[in-house]
Structure formats: structure tokens, C-alpha cells
Amino acid sequence: MFSYENEQLRGGNFIFKVLTTKSMFTDKDKQLIKRKGIEESQIEDQLMRFKNGFLPAPLLAPATVENGILLLSKEEVDHYTSNYDESELEVMKFVPASGAATRMFKPLFSFLQKFDGTKESFDTYCQEHKKTKKFFENLNRFAFYEELNESFTQTHGISVDQALNDYKHDDVISHLLYNEGLNYGSLPKGLLKFHKYDTESRTPAEEHLVEGVTYAKGKNGVKIHFTISPDHQAKFEDHIIAKSAEKNIDVSFSFQQADTDTIAATPECEPFRADDGSLLFRPAGHGALLENLNALNADVIFVKNIDNVVPDRLKEETIKYKKVLAGVLLAYQERVFNLLKKADSGDDVTSEAKSLLSELGMKGGYSNSETVRLLNRPIRVCGMVKNEGEPGGGPFWVKKQDAQTLQIVESAQVDTSSDEQREIFEAGTHFNPVDLVLGVKNYKGEKFDLMQFRDDEAGFISEKSYNGQKLLAMELPGLWNGSMADWNTVFVEVPLITFNPVKTVTDLLKENHC
Numbered sequence: 001m002f003s004y005e006n007e008q009l010r011g012g013n014f015i016f017k018v019l020t021t022k023s024m025f026t027d028k029d030k031q032l033i034k035r036k037g038i039e040e041s042q043i044e045d046q047l048m049r050f051k052n053g054f055l056p057a058p059l060l061a062p063a064t065v066e067n068g069i070l071l072l073s074k075e076e077v078d079h080y081t082s083n084y085d086e087s088e089l090e091v092m093k094f095v096p097a098s099g100a101a102t103r104m105f106k107p108l109f110s111f112l113q114k115f116d117g118t119k120e121s122f123d124t125y126c127q128e129h130k131k132t133k134k135f136f137e138n139l140n141r142f143a144f145y146e147e148l149n150e151s152f153t154q155t156h157g158i159s160v161d162q163a164l165n166d167y168k169h170d171d172v173i174s175h176l177l178y179n180e181g182l183n184y185g186s187l188p189k190g191l192l193k194f195h196k197y198d199t200e201s202r203t204p205a206e207e208h209l210v211e212g213v214t215y216a217k218g219k220n221g222v223k224i225h226f227t228i229s230p231d232h233q234a235k236f237e238d239h240i241i242a243k244s245a246e247k248n249i250d251v252s253f254s255f256q257q258a259d260t261d262t263i264a265a266t267p268e269c270e271p272f273r274a275d276d277g278s279l280l281f282r283p284a285g286h287g288a289l290l291e292n293l294n295a296l297n298a299d300v301i302f303v304k305n306i307d308n309v310v311p312d313r314l315k316e317e318t319i320k321y322k323k324v325l326a327g328v329l330l331a332y333q334e335r336v337f338n339l340l341k342k343a344d345s346g347d348d349v350t351s352e353a354k355s356l357l358s359e360l361g362m363k364g365g366y367s368n369s370e371t372v373r374l375l376n377r378p379i380r381v382c383g384m385v386k387n388e389g390e391p392g393g394g395p396f397w398v399k400k401q402d403a404q405t406l407q408i409v410e411s412a413q414v415d416t417s418s419d420e421q422r423e424i425f426e427a428g429t430h431f432n433p434v435d436l437v438l439g440v441k442n443y444k445g446e447k448f449d450l451m452q453f454r455d456d457e458a459g460f461i462s463e464k465s466y467n468g469q470k471l472l473a474m475e476l477p478g479l480w481n482g483s484m485a486d487w488n489t490v491f492v493e494v495p496l497i498t499f500n501p502v503k504t505v506t507d508l509l510k511e512n513h514c
Contacts, residue, residue: 024271029279036281037259043271046262050269050472055457056415059424060404063395068361068406069384069430069491072324080327081320084215087330089299091218095208096286096479097190097226097236097306098256104192104505105185107132108173115170122167131506136169138509143193143201144182148172151181188232188306191239194508195311204502205240207309213247214315215322216302223250226306227292230255254295260288264464265472272471280466285475287459290483294450296440300326303436303480307502310512314497321383321494325437328492329381332360336375336488337443343372361489365403378448378487382408382480383435383494387428393481394428395491406489408432408481412460430491433499434480450483458482 025033025040033040065071072080102109111132115121126133139145139160149160152175156163163172175181184192190205202210205226212224224244228236236253244251261281264272274280293301302322310318335356339349353371357363366374384395393410415421441447458477463470477483500512508514 025279028277029271032279036261037257038261043263046474047265047269047271049459049474050265050461053461054413054459056421057396057407057409057413057458058399059409059414059421060397060399061424062428062430063384063397063406063491064429065493068397069395069493070328071493077320077324080325080331081323083327083330084323087300087326088219090220090297091216091300091302092223092225092296092298093208093212093216093302093304094293094296095190095224095226095304095306096289097188097205098229098232098283099188099306100229101187101189101192102185104189104502105177107504107506108135108177109185112170112173112177117167117170119167122169131504134506134509136164139164139172141514142505142508143196144176144184146201147193148176148182151175155181187235188229189502190226190228190306191232191235194309194502195513197311203239204306204309205236206243207311208304208306209240209244209247209249209251210312211309211315211318213249214319215326218298218300221248221250223252223298225252225254225292225296227256227289228253254292256283256288257291260284260291260476262474262476264466265474267470267472269472272466272469275467280471282464282473286479287476287483289479290450290454290476293438293440293479297447299439299441300329301438301440302326303434303438305434305501308433308435308500310497310500314500314512317495318498321435321498322437325381325383325435325492325494328490329379329437329439332379332381332488332490333439336360336379340372340376340443357488359490361406361491363404365401375488376442378450378453378484379439379490380480380484380487381437381490381492383433383498384430384491385433385494385496385499387431388496393432393478394425395430395432396424396428400485405485406491407485408478410460410478410481412462413458413481430493431499432480433494433501435494435498436480453486454483455485456482458485 033043061067063069107129111125114125152160152172155175156171160172177185191203193201194204195202195207208224213222216222216224226236233253240251262284264280264282266272272280339353339356343349350368350371353375357374362374387394393408396407396409397404398407398409411425414425440450454477456477458481459475461472461474464473465471502508502513
């Protein structure tokens with residue numbers, strides 16, 4: 001069954017000139033803005049953001065297993081697994097899958113620019129770029145190799161191996177990356193072949209289907225929702241329809257809303273213009289998917305990135321801990337709901353509620369009269385793995401007015417000019433693998449409006465480029481950090497084996513993928 005839902009870092013001390021909207025936009029600009037469903041005032045606000053930056057997250061301390069992260073015993077793992085298995089709820093799995101795989105192949109694009117077709121050029125490049133050397137030495141180990149070889153042979157009349165022997169590495173890479181061949185440089189990660197089996201090779205999208213039937217099954221069957229680009233809609237449908245029908249999975253798709261795009265700016269914080277003179281807009285990061293998530297209706301929602309999948313031989317631990325996280329969620333929901341029902345009956349639950357809020361990542365900073373309101377919020381249970389040097393965000397205690405709150409904080413949100421803040425961030429013991437289970441309904445069974453629990457100050461600005469020109473890009477508060485900043489929060493340590501992202505193509509050669 002298929003359905004479609006409605007689609008559509010900088011902090012710091014910088015002083016830039018910002019124009020007024022009267023002199024800023026042409027009639028052509030205004031037509032484009034209107035087509036995207038954006039108000040001119042929103043763009044003016046965004047340009048002011050480029051000028052003033054976002055407030056950094058004021059870190060208080062890392063969240064650790066001693067302070068803020070649950071470390072479960074084997075007995076607790078078994079208990080929470082059973083807690084979820086015995087539930088009868090509406091369940092959905094949410095998979096952000098719109099990103100193109102271009103960055104996965106960045107080393108290969110660079111190789112094409114510098115390789116001149118000679119042995120000397122190849123040897124020199126590979127001496128300096130070990131990942132590219134590793135790619136070529138292990139090319140036949142990739143799950144996409146057979147498809148690449150067959151397509152390349154049909155087009156060029158020789159095999160991939162023959163081409164490499166003749167130092168036609170550029171022909172092979174071009175065939176892999178560009179439209180003349182497999183077009184892997186432009187496809188989304190979800191449609192690339194990741195894992196090789198005896199009789200087939202699977203894409204991440206397929207692995208999510210296989211994984212999803214084991215834990216994302218609720219009272220109305222298995223439901224998996226992918227957020228995708230409209231450009232890839234037909235490809236995803238062609239790829240998944242038959243496979244999801246075989247497994248009796250209800251798959252749905254949605255697109256990132258065009259009106260969540262943010263304008264790009266010049267380093268002087270003026271509107272950046274493309275080569276044809278038109279305003280340049282950019283997708284506002286995964287934080288823009290909050291609207292997509294908000295449109296879903298389920299009691300329990302699992303969230304997991306498209307590239308964090310493993311072959312069948314390693315799925316057992318992943319499946320177990322998905323159920324564990326869901327069981328923890330249900331246990332906390334039961335406690336919250338019971339207290340809120342007592343409050344509805346006129347009982348004074350202030351003391352119990354304060355104690356429970358502390359377990360849910362909210363310490364102090366609120367009055368007795370606010371206690372029940374703060375308890376009545378969406379709940380997220382987030383898996384955390386031990387930090388082994390991966391770049392990205394992690395769990396921290398953050399100051400919010402007079403309160404201490406548990407948050408997932410990205411490096412771009414940290415004031416690295418402060419020695420104290422940098423030291424706190426670097427002392428983090430755990431990493432955020434984007435392994436979440438969400439409770440988005442209140443104790444009456446009504447859905448929360450998730451847009452009301454976002455911290456608009458948790459966005460960030462980064463430097464990007466367009467045809468060699470520097471620009472500033474703005475991202476909305478991230479889906480699992482700023483967009484959930486005002487949720488009740490539980491962090492749980494999960495095994496490292498549950499985190500296996502693929503950021504570059506050579507990651508597919510790691511033991512947990514190959």
C-alpha cells in the first residue's frame with residue numbers, strides 16, 4: 001500500500017550590511033518567492049540571522065552513564081524488550097532518505113579532476129589519497145560491482161578489469177558516477193547497492209524493509225515512512241513497490257516542504273544569486289523534516305537514518321535494542337500518563353512530577369504551577385553509543401534559562417571560542433547515532449503539535465560554495481536536536497554495533513558492511 005503526504009554556524013561576533021526588502025528583491029525574485037510559498041518577511045528574518053548568528057548552546061556538562069545516560073543491565077534489557085513485544089499499539093518507522101550520495105563519492109570526483117590517464121598519475125594520486133587506492137584495490141568486493149561490470153562492458157566493449165589494466169580508471173569511475181552508467185553520483189543513498197548476499201544485493205531502502213518487519217510491526221501491521229526528493233519519487237516507487245508488497249509492508253513517502261528552504265547569502269549577508277541572476281535557495285537540513293514527522297499519526301515512531309544499516313548476519317543486536325528503546329519509552333509514558341490522570345482528578349502530583357521530570361532530562365528552573373504542563377510533552381528515547389572519534393553531536397546537559405536540560409548538541413552549536421565550552425564538548429563520552437523512539441501523543445491519546453516544542457535558537461549557519469563562490473547557508477534546528485529541544489528526554493547507552501553509517505564509499509569495505 002502506498003500513500004503520499006503533502007510535500008512539498010555560525011554564531012559569533014560578525015557585523016555585516018543587510019539590505020531592506022524594498023531594494024533587495026526584483027519582480028522576478030518576488031515571483032520565485034511566491035512560488036515557493038515563502039513570505040518576504042521570512043527571508044528578511046533569515047538575512048538578519050546571517051548577520052547576528054544563532055545563540056550557542058550553553059553547555060553545563062557532558063551527559064554520562066553516571067549523570068544522564070541509562071546503562072541497562074541484562075535483566076532490564078530483557079524486561080524492556082518484553083514490555084514492547086507485549087504492547088498493542090500503532091507503530092511506524094520514519095527514515096529520512098532524501099539526501100543524494102554525492103558526498104559519498106567526493107574522493108572519486110576529485111580523482112577524475114586530477115587523473116591524466118597515465119600510470120605515473122595514478123600512482124602519485126593514490127600515494128596521497130589512501131582511500132582512493134583502497135577503492136580500486138577492492139572494487140570487486142563492492143555490492144554494485146557486478147552491475148557496474150555488466151553495464152560498463154556493454155557500453156565500452158571491455159570489462160572493468162581490462163579497463164583498469166589499461167589505466168582507464170577515469171572511464172570506470174565516470175561510468176559509476178554519471179548518467180551514462182549507474183549514475184551513483186546523483187542517486188540518493190537509499191537506492192545504492194550496499195550489501196552483497198549469495199543470491200542478491202540489497203540497497204539501504206531494502207535493508208530498512210527487512211529490518212522494519214522485525215520491530216516496526218504494530219496492531220495494524222508494518223508501516224515505514226521514507227522522506228525522499230520529488231526527483232527520486234519514481235525510482236523509489238519502482239524499487240520498493242514489489243519488495244514491500246512481498247513483505248506486506250505499508251510504505252508511504254513525503255517530500256521536504258519547499259517553503260522550508262532557506263535563502264543562501266553572500267559573506268556580506270546579502271542574498272546570494274545563481275549564475276542566471278535568480279535567488280539561490282537551499283534545503284534547510286534535516287530540521288525541515290519536522291513538518292513531515294508532525295504529519296504522521298502513530299503511538300510509537302522509530303527514527304533511523306537511511307545509511308545506518310547492516311547485513312542480516314549483524315541485525316540481531318540492532319533489532320533487540322530498537323525494542324529496548326521502545327520498551328523504555330512505554331515504561332516512562334505509563335508513569336507520565338498515570339500522574340497526569342491523577343492531576344486531572346484534582347490530586348496534587350507536584351512532588352512526584354518533579355522527580356519524574358528530573359529523570360526526563362529537566363532539572364529545576366520551573367515553578368510548581370508549571371510542573372504538570374512540562375510533564376505533558378512529547379517523549380523521545382535516544383540511543384547513545386560510546387564516542388570513538390566520530391564527528392557530530394552528542395548528549396549534554398544544557399542551561400535553558402534557570403533549568404538544566406538534556407539535549408543532543410552538534411559541534412556547530414558550541415561556542416568554540418570559549419575554552420570552557422570547548423573543553424566540556426570535548427569531554428563528551430557518547431555520540432548521537434540518530435537512534436530514536438518517539439512518543440508523540442498525550443495521555444488522552446491526542447497528537448501533540450510537534451512544531452510547538454522546537455527551539456528556534458538552535459539553528460546554525462555554515463559556509464558552502466556554489467560554482468567556486470563562497471556562500472552562507474542556514475539550517476533549521478536539527479530534527480533530533482533543536483527541533484526536539486523542548487521534549488521530555490531519556491538517553492540510553494546502546495552497543496556500538498548498532499551504529500554503522502556509510503559516509504564515504506570505502507565505508508562499505510568495513511567488516512560490518514562487506
